[in-house]
Amino acid sequence: RRDNDLHIGGIFPMEGEGGWQGGQACMPAAELALADVNARSDLLSGFKLRLHSNDSKCEPGLGASVMYNLLYNPPQKLLLLAGCSTVCTTVAEAAKMWNLMVLCYGASSPALSDRSRFPTLFRTHPSATVHNPTRIKLMQKFAWSRIAILQQAEEVFISTVEDLEAHCKKAGIEIVTRQSFLSDPADAVRNLRRQDARVIVGLFYVVAARRVLCEVYKHRLYGKSYVWFFIGWYEDNWFETNLEREGIECTVEQMREAAEGHLTTEALMWNQNANQTTISGMTSEDFRSRLNEALREAGYDIDGERYPEGYQEAPLAYDAVWSVALAFNKTMEKLQKSGLSLKNFTYTNKKIADDIYEAINSTSFLGVSGLVAFSSQGDRIALTQIEQLTDNHYVKLGYYDTQADNLTWLDRERWVGGKVPPDRTVVVNEL
Numbered sequence: 001r002r003d004n005d006l007h008i009g010g011i012f013p014m015e016g017e018g019g020w021q022g023g024q025a026c027m028p029a030a031e032l033a034l035a036d037v038n039a040r041s042d043l044l045s046g047f048k049l050r051l052h053s054n055d056s057k058c059e060p061g062l063g064a065s066v067m068y069n070l071l072y073n074p075p076q077k078l079l080l081l082a083g084c085s086t087v088c089t090t091v092a093e094a095a096k097m098w099n100l101m102v103l104c105y106g107a108s109s110p111a112l113s114d115r116s117r118f119p120t121l122f123r124t125h126p127s128a129t130v131h132n133p134t135r136i137k138l139m140q141k142f143a144w145s146r147i148a149i150l151q152q153a154e155e156v157f158i159s160t161v162e163d164l165e166a167h168c169k170k171a172g173i174e175i176v177t178r179q180s181f182l183s184d185p186a187d188a189v190r191n192l193r194r195q196d197a198r199v200i201v202g203l204f205y206v207v208a209a210r211r212v213l214c215e216v217y218k219h220r221l222y223g224k225s226y227v228w229f230f231i232g233w234y235e236d237n238w239f240e241t242n243l244e245r246e247g248i249e250c251t252v253e254q255m256r257e258a259a260e261g262h263l264t265t266e267a268l269m270w271n272q273n274a275n276q277t278t279i280s281g282m283t284s285e286d287f288r289s290r291l292n293e294a295l296r297e298a299g300y301d302i303d304g305e306r307y308p309e310g311y312q313e314a315p316l317a318y319d320a321v322w323s324v325a326l327a328f329n330k331t332m333e334k335l336q337k338s339g340l341s342l343k344n345f346t347y348t349n350k351k352i353a354d355d356i357y358e359a360i361n362s363t364s365f366l367g368v369s370g371l372v373a374f375s376s377q378g379d380r381i382a383l384t385q386i387e388q389l390t391d392n393h394y395v396k397l398g399y400y401d402t403q404a405d406n407l408t409w410l411d412r413e414r415w416v417g418g419k420v421p422p423d424r425t426v427v428v429n430e431l
Ligand SMILES: CC1(C)CO[C@@H](CC(=O)O)CN1
Pocket: 020, 022, 083, 084, 085, 086, 106, 107, 108, 109, 233, 313
């Protein structure tokens, strides 16, 4: 084994029943980045980054065993890349015992924003809580100070709602009711009507979202007097597909009618300024072309719109490898001053681990996913995008930069009743 190699472990969810198989696009993206950083003569002073990848199937147990194999088999690893919230939770909680940094490119769980449990975790994937300041900003813009929450009983949504409630309290926004359901939303939706909820934030996975929408149709909780906030990372025609297969009783037309006008929020994962050159020399559209080519070679029918899972998050994996390369580069420069290099790292060497931590913590570069920087909790700082479903397709309404509290608004919103729906029943006093 050449001794100018710097080895890192890669844990990718490639297949499996539950969870997110985003490794399908994220591993090829990481490999593109590996080739790019190793081609740069000005990075890593002659060393090459080597990625040792394994499949976690998005299962924490398998992820743990893959991690042990990476750590107990030579060569020694310097850092771990991982995806899926469940796997990142397990890997990041254990990795500190080996003084290893963990960089997660596909983990949205708010629970991971916890330095006491995950002291060496960083993620290029934003936490699900990144939506909340955007939701608050929109409520303030449209003078909605009375809202309701409908959520699926899943850990990621439970902790996102707790964060949303804290934001609402700070902003003086009243939550008239918080309804949750395991898999059947019927009762929860019925209770929304009882509480006269008008502005409703919905937090659930896409299969549950279809069931919610059909219940919304049945209870007529849509149209000119209602506003729904849905999550923006469902596939574009999510409310029309799989209706038979999932036993949805509503027709496509009824689903479209109930869905008309809803708002969505999502974190931006592809740099919006398509002709802005990033640190790799590529624009995000150049990256898209190269990724598509790599995926075609891997056998995906990209031109037939058959994208692998994780395509949306691929820039996060590409930029994660750049984050590692830049941090190692910074650490190498620092270590050289004392005649050391990253080859001196061992799993018990906390000093070098702290140097690597400091280098990652101060990351700041323009990647294909936008500006890459981390909060003190290791969370990705990201922009969000707001869309509205109008005439059956999503229209971009604007972007929000939470750090700068800057809302870029395109004035494209349209309301079914021709004006902004009020957040409560408005009593008109007869003069
Ligand atoms: C936006 C989404 C789909 C949220 O879940 C992430 C996976 C996870 O958090 O386990 C991947 N990206």
